[in-house]
C-alpha cells in the first residue's frame with residue numbers, strides 16, 4: 060500500500076514536471092503502471108491469508124501421553140510456557156494418541172499461527188496419531204499469543220484425555 064502510494068506520487072510528480080512533452084508523459088505513465096500495479100496486488104493477499112510456520116526460539120517442554128489402568132491422560136495436563144517455547148508430546152502407552160486443539164476455543168488471533176506451526180495435520184489444529192512408544196510430536200508456540208490453549212486426544216476425548224497449555 061505504502062509503496063503503491065509513493066509510486067503514484069512519483070508518477071504524478073513526473074507527469075507534472077514534464078507537462079509539455081507528450082512522449083515523455085506517456086513513457087512515465089506506462090513505467091509507473093508497470094512497476095506499481097503488479098507488486099501492489101500480488102503480495103498483499105498471500106501475506107494476509109497464508110501463515111508461515113515459525114520455529115521455536117525458547118525451551119522445549121515435554122508432555123507424556125499415557126493410557127494405563129489409571130486411565131488416559133496427558134502428563135502434565137496443565138502446562139505453562141512462554142511464547143516462543145515448544146511442547147514435545149511423547150507417546151508412552153495406550154495409543155494411538157494425538158493432540159487436537161478445538162478451533163472454537165483457541166484464541167482467534169493466534170489460531171492461524173498455531174495451525175501453521177503444526178506439521179502433518181489430520182485436520183485444522185489436529186496432530187497426526189502417535190502409535191508407538193517414544194514417537195513424539197513437537198509444536199512450536201512461536202508467534203502464538205499469550206492465553207489458554209485447551210486441547211484433547213481425539214480417540215480418548217470421551218475418556219477425558221485433555222490438557223491445557225497456558226502461554227505467558
Ligand SMILES: [Cu+2]
Pocket residue numbers: 126131154155156157212213214215220
Ligand atoms: Cu489418547
